[in-house]
Amino acid sequence: xxxxxxxxxxxxxxxxxxxxxxxxxxxxxxxxxxxxxxxxxxxxxxxxxxxxxxxxxxxxxxxxxxxxxxxxxxxxxxxxxxxxxxxxxxxxxxxxxxxxxxxxxxxxxxxxxxxxxxxxxxxxxxxxxxxxxxxxxxxxxxxxxxxxxxxxxxxxxxxxxxxxxxxxxxxxxxxxxxxxxxxxxxxxxxxxxxxxxxxxxxxxxxxxxxxxxxx
Numbered sequence: 001x002x003x004x005x006x007x008x009x010x011x012x013x014x015x016x017x018x019x020x021x022x023x024x025x026x027x028x029x030x031x032x033x034x035x036x037x038x039x040x041x042x043x044x045x046x047x048x049x050x051x052x053x054x055x056x057x058x059x060x061x062x063x064x065x066x067x068x069x070x071x072x073x074x075x076x077x078x079x080x081x082x083x084x085x086x087x088x089x090x091x092x093x094x095x096x097x098x099x100x101x102x103x104x105x106x107x108x109x110x111x112x113x114x115x116x117x118x119x120x121x122x123x124x125x126x127x128x129x130x131x132x133x134x135x136x137x138x139x140x141x142x143x144x145x146x147x148x149x150x151x152x153x154x155x156x157x158x159x160x161x162x163x164x165x166x167x168x169x170x171x172x173x174x175x176x177x178x179x180x181x182x183x184x185x186x187x188x189x190x191x192x193x194x195x196x197x198x199x200x201x202x203x204x205x206x207x208x209x210x211x212x213x214x215x
Contacts, residue, residue, distance in 0.1 A: 001025050001026070001027050001037065001038055001039060002019055002024055002025065002026045002027070002038060002039060002040045002041070002042060002210060002213055003026075003027055003028075003029045003034060003035055003037075003038035003040070003041045003042070004016055004019075004026055004027070004028050004029065004041075004042045004044065005029055005035075005041065005042070005043050005044070005061060005065075006028045006029060006030045007052070007055040007056050007059055007061060008055050009044075009045050009046055009047045009051065009052050009055060009080065010043075010044030010045050010046060010078075010081065011044050011046055011079075011194070011196070012028050012044065014194070014196045014197060015042060015044050015078065015196050016028060017196075018195075018196035018203060018206060019206065019210060021203075022203065022206065022207045022210060024210045024213070030059070031059075032059065032060045032061050032063070032064030032065075033064070035064050035065070035067075035068045036068070038068070038073070039073060039074075039213035039214070040073060040074040040075070040076070040209065040210060040212065040213035041065075041068055041073070041074070041075050041076070042075075042076045042077075042078060042081070043065070043075070043076070043077045043078065043081035043084065043085075044078045044079065044080075044081050045077070045078065045079050045080025045081035045082075045083070045084060046079060046080055047080060048091055048092060049080065049083060049084065049089035049091040049092075049095050049097070049105060049159070050089070050091065050092055050093060050095040052080055052084055053084065053095055053096065053097065053098075056084070056098075062098065065098060065100075066098070066100075069100060069187065069188055072186075072187050073187060073213070074187050074189070074209060074212045074213055075100075075187055075188050075189065076189045076190065076191070076209050077188075077189070077190040077191070078190070078191055078194060078195065078196075079156070079157065079191070079192060079193070079194055080157075081190070082161070082183065082190030082191055082192050083097070083105045083157075083159065083161055083190075083192075084097050084098050085097065085098055085100045085101050085183070085188060085190050086098070086099070086100075086101055086102070086103040086104060086105055086161055086163075087099050087102060087103060087104055088104045088105065089104065089105035089106075089159065090104070090105065090106055090107065090159075091105060091107070091158075091159050100185070100188045101163065101168055101183060101185045101188060101190070102163070102164035102165060102168075103161050103162055103163040103164045103165075103168075104161070104162055105159050105160070105161050105162075106159060106160065106161075106162055107158060107159050108158060108159070108160060108175075108176075110176050112176050114158050115156060115157055115158035116155050116156070116157055116158075116160075116175045116179070117155065117156045118154070118155065119152035119153065119154055119155075120152055120153065120155055120173045120174070120175060120193075121152050121153075121173065121174075122152075122153060122171045122172075122173055122181055122182070122201070123171060123172050123173065123174070123178075124136055124170070124171050125169055125170055125171060125172065126170045126171075129170055129184060130208055130211075130212060131170065131182065131184070131189065131205055131208045131209060132170075132205075132208070133208050134204055134208075135201060135204050135205060135208070152198070152199070152201070153173075153181075153193040153194075153195065153198035153199075153201055153202050154193055154194050154197045154198045154202070155173065155175075155181075155192060155193045155194075156194070157192060160179045160180060160192065161180045161183070161190075161192070162180075163180055163183060165185075168183050168184060168185045169182075169183055170182040170183060170184050173192075173193075179192070180192060181193060182205075189209065191205065
């Protein structure tokens with residue numbers, strides 16, 4: 001069973017429906033004790049970083065998440081959920097994150113549209129990671145067929161992550177400079193975009209993550 005954490009700030013239905021469409025059992029969990037029975041865990045998120053961390057603390061999910069990650073089983077943060085994996089955020093003040101990957105969340109700075117909202121492509125930095133099984137081939141196929149839009153994924157965010165260790169960055173996207181799109185440190189992974197809303201490429205990434213839970 002793949003657990004999707006409900007802490008009051010996530011697109012739970014879209015994530016669970018996407019997993020079920022891919023043939024995986026997904027369950028929305030509201031109690032930290034439920035993580036122990038999961039084969040994989042997803043932390044979705046929409047909204048403000050500080051509010052999200054407050055909700056996770058109030059529901060006692062923070063120690064449960066750390067305990068789960070220590071088991072070595074797959075853990076994925078989506079959108080705001082990816083940002084929560086890091087040490088801190090400057091969104092509306094200074095807030096401490098989960099500290100699972102070293103780095104910080106900062107606001108886009110520049111004379112351009114904020115938030116980044118819409119479809120953008122991925123530049124892969126580690127084709128050998130299991131998340132990318134079949135993905136690079138799909139991206140290359142669409143580019144060759146002049147249908148690159150089908151290899152794009154869907155972003156909605158005003159803040160982005162500065163990762164301390166470049167080796168933890170698996171993919172970036174270009175939005176007035178390189179922006180972190182996918183991260184991984186061991187069994188902890190994150191996607192800044194919404195894979196469940198991101199056409200066949202996004203669903204393939206989600207499927208590759210879910211498949212790890214069956215090993």
